[in-house]
Amino acid sequence: MSITNRSVTPASVGSPRTRELLERRARTLGRHSPLFYDEPIELVAGSGAWVEDSAGRRYLDGYNNVPHVGHAHPVVADAVVTQMHRLALHTRYLNEHVLDYAEQLLATFEEPLDRVAFTNSGSEANELALRIAWQHTGSRGVLVSDCSYHGTTYSLARVTTGLVTGESFADHARALRIPDATGMSAEQSAELLVTSLREVDEAITSLQEAGHGVAVLLVDPLFSSEGLNTLPPGYVTGLVQRVRAAGGLVVSDEVQSGFGRTAESMWGYQNHGIVPDMVTMGKPMGNGHPLGGTVLSDALLEEFGSRNMYFNTFAGNPVSAAAGRAVLQVMRDEKLVERAVDLSEVVGAGFRELQRVDPRVSAVRGRGLYQGLEFTDPGTGAPDADTARTVVEAMRNDGVLISRIGRNGNVLKIRPPLAITEDDVQVLLEKLTTAVTAR
Ligand SMILES: Cc1ncc(COP(=O)(O)O)c(C=O)c1O
Numbered sequence: 215m216s217i218t219n220r221s222v223t224p225a226s227v228g229s230p231r232t233r234e235l236l237e238r239r240a241r242t243l244g245r246h247s248p249l250f251y252d253e254p255i256e257l258v259a260g261s262g263a264w265v266e267d268s269a270g271r272r273y274l275d276g277y278n279n280v281p282h283v284g285h286a287h288p289v290v291a292d293a294v295v296t297q298m299h300r301l302a303l304h305t306r307y308l309n310e311h312v313l314d315y316a317e318q319l320l321a322t323f324e325e326p327l328d329r330v331a332f333t334n335s336g337s338e339a340n341e342l343a344l345r346i347a348w349q350h351t352g353s354r355g356v357l358v359s360d361c362s363y364h365g366t367t368y369s370l371a372r373v374t375t376g377l378v379t380g381e382s383f384a385d386h387a388r389a390l391r392i393p394d395a396t397g398m399s400a401e402q403s404a405e406l407l408v409t410s411l412r413e414v415d416e417a418i419t420s421l422q423e424a425g426h427g428v429a430v431l432l433v434d435p436l437f438s439s440e441g442l443n444t445l446p447p448g449y450v451t452g453l454v455q456r457v458r459a460a461g462g463l464v465v466s467d468e469v470q471s472g473f474g475r476t477a478e479s480m481w482g483y484q485n486h487g488i489v490p491d492m493v494t495m496g497k498p499m500g501n502g503h504p505l506g507g508t509v510l511s512d513a514l515l516e517e518f519g520s521r522n523m524y525f526n527t528f529a530g531n532p533v534s535a536a537a538g539r540a541v542l543q544v545m546r547d548e549k550l551v552e553r554a555v556d557l558s559e560v561v562g563a564g565f566r567e568l569q570r571v572d573p574r575v576s577a578v579r580g581r582g583l584y585q586g587l588e589f590t591d592p593g594t595g596a597p598d599a600d601t602a603r604t605v606v607e608a609m610r611n612d613g614v615l616i617s618r619i620g621r622n623g624n625v626l627k628i629r630p631p632l633a634i635t636e637d638d639v640q641v642l643l644e645k646l647t648t649a650v651t652a653r
Contacts, residue, residue: 227254232256250615251607251610255273255610255615259285261284261286262285262633262634262635263631264285265285265615273614274614274645276609276629276630276634277615277616278615279475279498280497280502281501282550283541283633284633287540287544289547290537293539294503294533294537296536300532304527305530311532311535312531314535314539315535315536315538315539316330319507319538319542322481323493324489326511326512329509329512329515331510332507332529332534333505333508333529334504334526335365335366335496336364336467336496336497337366337367337506338367338526338529339469339494339506340364340508341370342508342524343432343492344430345522346515346518347430347462347492348429349522351462351463352427353426353428354386354426354429355388355422355426356386356432357388357418357421357432357433357462358373358374358375358388358390358432358433359433359434360375360389360391360621362389362432362434362440363376363377363439364432364467364469368381373387375389385424386424388421390413390417390453392440392443393406393410393445393449394440394445395443395445396588397576397577398446403447404446406446407447410446414453415456427460428457428460428461428462430462430464430465431454431457432467433465434467434468435466435467435471435483436471436475436580438471438584439620440619440620441625442579442581442584442620443579463491465492466493468481468482468494468495469494470497471584472495472498473498473499474550474554474582475498475629476582476584477551477554477582478581481493492508492510492514494507495507498541500538505538550632550633551632557634557636558583560643561583561628561643562578564646564647572650573592574592574650575587579625580628583630585628586625586628587646589601589602589624597620597622599622599624601653602618602624605626605646605649608652609645612648614641614642616646
């Protein structure tokens with residue numbers, strides 16, 4: 215994640231307008247507020263999977279999962295405005311809209327995930343999940359993946375492995391090297407499974423020997439920051455089984471993988487055949503309205519609720535509920551997940567063709583509408599972050615927004631709104647082919 219963020223020196227870029235905004239931004243938000251691109255873009259409007267800059271230039275959005283059902287979707291905008299005109303308040307009064315939304319959201323989960331605590335962000339959802347796990351287990355140990363990000367709070371900063379934080383990595387945390395079986399034979403993959411699960415055992419033992427025990431496994435089921443790893447079959451089930459045997463809870467962070475992103479499933483964990491103890495969510499949930507949540511069982515929430523007066527002023531207020539409900543409605547009405555199944559095949563086929571013709575494309579990663587091309591130097595076999603970076607900048611200059619991820623920053627991150635159409639996908643593939651082959 216850190217690889218896509220940069221501090222820009224105002225005098226070095228862009229039009230007078232861009233420079234002026236950068237200077238004002240530096241004077242108000244400070245120099246380190248991250249921005250995309252060598253020449254940042256000033257976006258002013260959007261519709262569907264398209265956005266427009268202040269000069270009227272349109273860009274195809276191949277990156278953003280916040281505008282999940284499409285930029286400025288009228289159904290979501292109207293729902294928010296209507297509720298704002300009616301009542302905007304905190305959650306200590308009865309309000310049927312909030313309950314309607316909670317019921318609809320919970321209907322997308324299997325047993326025993328039948329309660330939701332709303333939050334305002336993915337960070338808050340994960341922080342709450344940590345508190346619940348720590349109190350439930352009486353242990354402190356946290357297992358995370360080795361290039362991860364779960365949010366901005368102090369507790370989460372201390373278990374972050376994927377970007378720079380000033381807090382030291384916590385004594386009570388262990389980072390698991392997430393295996394990647396891309397390009398491996400079945401035998402190699404089976405060997406990798408054995409080694410990787412042994413590493414899980416070692417991490418658990420190390421937490422236990424240090425007296426922390428195991429409270430929780432917190433992971434993104436797509437392992438997106440790691441680079442959308444291809445896991446050896448059985449890894450996630452083996453991991454979950456070990457964490458539970460050690461007394462820990464399992465949290466699936468669905469901030470990136472949720473709400474049908476992986477096309478075949480509503481939730482990323484469902485691709486692994488597991489049911490976590492808690493599911494956390496954010497980004498796409500309110501289509502731009504700040505909305506997050508922690509979904510869990512009645513038993514866990516009962517236990518936490520009886521010990522803690524948990525009240526969150528804005529979380530699950532009627533306006534947020536209107537946004538969340540409208541997102542689910544549009545997903546249903548426009549059959550976005552069903553469409554994503556077909557579109558993801560078109561994306562995958564286009565990417566595989568690029569892999570076939572260009573030796574620097576070493577793998578096609580990911581699933582659903584979150585896929586990426588991996589670049590490797592064909593001569594040395596080294597990760598080729600330089601080509602990935604050049605392609606991202608070339609795409610921006612050609613009117614398509616994407617980014618890059620991975621431990622080495624050499625995997626393109628292509629994660630468009632689910633509202634993307636087949637014509638848009640063709641535009642994306644054509645421009646990607648131009649950007650890759652021109653380099
Ligand atoms: C996987 C994951 N979890 C949690 C978060 C934090 O969410 P938020 O920025 O809404 O607090 C992010 C944000 O990038 C994320 O990608």
